[in-house]
Amino acid sequence: MRVSDARVEVVGSLKLAEDGSSSDNFLSVGAGNDLKLYHTGSDSYVINTAVGNLYLENAVTDGSIFLRADKGGSQANYIWIDGSAEQIKMYADVILQDSIELRLGTGSDTRLHHNDTLFTLENYKGDIKIQQNTDDGSILFQNDNGSGGVATYIDIDGSITKTVFSQATRHGTNVQAYFGDSDNGYVNYNGSYLKMESPE
Numbered sequence: 001m002r003v004s005d006a007r008v009e010v011v012g013s014l015k016l017a018e019d020g021s022s023s024d025n026f027l028s029v030g031a032g033n034d035l036k037l038y039h040t041g042s043d044s045y046v047i048n049t050a051v052g053n054l055y056l057e058n059a060v061t062d063g064s065i066f067l068r069a070d071k072g073g074s075q076a077n078y079i080w081i082d083g084s085a086e087q088i089k090m091y092a093d094v095i096l097q098d099s100i101e102l103r104l105g106t107g108s109d110t111r112l113h114h115n116d117t118l119f120t121l122e123n124y125k126g127d128i129k130i131q132q133n134t135d136d137g138s139i140l141f142q143n144d145n146g147s148g149g150v151a152t153y154i155d156i157d158g159s160i161t162k163t164v165f166s167q168a169t170r171h172g173t174n175v176q177a178y179f180g181d182s183d184n185g186y187v188n189y190n191g192s193y194l195k196m197e198s199p200e
Contacts, residue, residue, distance in 0.1 A: 058083060132158060 026038035034050040048054040058065050062084035068075050080089040096102060096113070104110040109125040132139050136159035145151035155164040171177055176186040185198035 132156075134158075 026036045028037075029035040030050070032050050034048065034052075035054075036045070036047045036049055038045055046054075056065060058081075060083075064083050065081040066077050067079040067081075069078055070076075076091065078090070078092050080091065082089055098116045099113055101108075101111045101113040104112075105125070107125065109123065111120075111122045111124075113120055130139060138158055139156040140152050141154040142150050142152050151167065153165070153167045155166060157164050171188065173189055173191045176188040178184075178186045185196070187194065187196050189195070
């Protein structure tokens, strides 16, 4: 260990023995011991205790930050903050607990959450757009088939450019089904009989 001009240089390892207490044997940084690093014998801690925020920063051009943990007895990446691609890559499932929202947009405009009984997608600004870019791909709406399985109810089929209904549909009484670009005709059931009408 060398000390010169308020600088301490350590060649080799620096070990602080732990005694199971979080108040003793810690490495501190700052005039008021604002940042502390310590180990309790079972867990390790990095704590900002007084003022300001806590930053983890890689200043290397196109460098990355990896968050790693054990996976089946070996170390594995769980989160990769990729500075070269400007992306955050996840390598494990992300589980949001009940009623915790995933918010998208600068103003939290779109929100998704599950409250243990119901999944909700809410949008507070603009339209909602669902787009399939795969050539000849489909958008499938599936639900329980009443027998413990899953069935497709609506298939927006890009290969034949048609919307295919694979299950029966129901329109309420006096609810019209309109046809034509200008609602040129409609069909409805008025409670007594089926009515088809075209105003033209």
